[in-house]
Structures are given as structure tokens and as C-alpha cells.
Amino acid sequence: MLFTRKKTGEELAECYSSADVFVFPSRTDTFVMVLLEAMASCLPVAAFPATGPIDIVTAGETGVSSEDLRAAALRARLFLMESHKPSPGRSPTIT
Numbered sequence: 169m170l171f172t173r174k175k176t177g178e179e180l181a182e183c184y185s186s187a188d189v190f191v192f193p194s195r196t197d198t199f200v201m202v203l204l205e206a207m208a209s210c211l212p213v214a215a216f217p218a219t220g221p222i223d224i225v226t227a228g229e230t231g232v233s234s235e236d237l238r239a240a241a242l243r244a245r246l247f248l249m250e251s252h253k254p255s256p257g258r259s260p261t262i263t
Contacts, residue, residue, distance in 0.1 A: 184209035
């Protein structure tokens with residue numbers, strides 16, 4: 169985990185694109201704009217199944233929700249790896 173100063177624009181996009189999973193650790197924050205930003209960057213989301221995340225996180229498509237946030241993050245990471253498997257003899261590319 170790396171804490172940085174506020175990021176916007178290209179810097180924010182670079183942060184999202186360099187991550188493996190976006191973990192949303194709140195059970196009470198219902199304004200989930202950051203989840204939408206992560207999903208727009210093709211970053212899988214791990215979140216608690218609470219109001220807000222359950223309304224936009226689609227299991228197996230945009231991320232994983234679970235009461236066990238660590239397990240959700242690991243499954244979301246696996247989801248990313250599976251969805252970007254390279255063809256034999258080709259390098260992986262993430263778009």
C-alpha cells in the first residue's frame with residue numbers, strides 16, 4: 169500500500185492503471201465514485217457487500233464483494249489475471 173498526495177487527471181489514471189485491485193474498505197460510504205473510476209480503468213474492485221458497492225459491482229465482471237475483504241481482493245486479483253491471459257506465444261496486454 170502506498171499513500172500519495174491528491175492525484176488528478178493523468179496522474180490519477182496512471183495510479184489506477186498500475187494497480188492490481190481497487191479495495192473499497194467502507195461499509196457506510198454510499199458515494200462510490202472511486203469505484204466507478206476504478207472500473208472505468210478496467211481495474212477489478214474488492215468491496216464489502218454493502219449499499220453502494222452492491223449496486224454497481226457485478227461479480228465476475230467488475231469485481232468481487234464479500235464480508236471477507238482480503239478474500240475478495242485475492243479473488244478480484246485472480247479475476248484480473250484470468251481475464252487478461254495471453255495467447256500462447258504472445259505477451260500479455262491489458263487495455
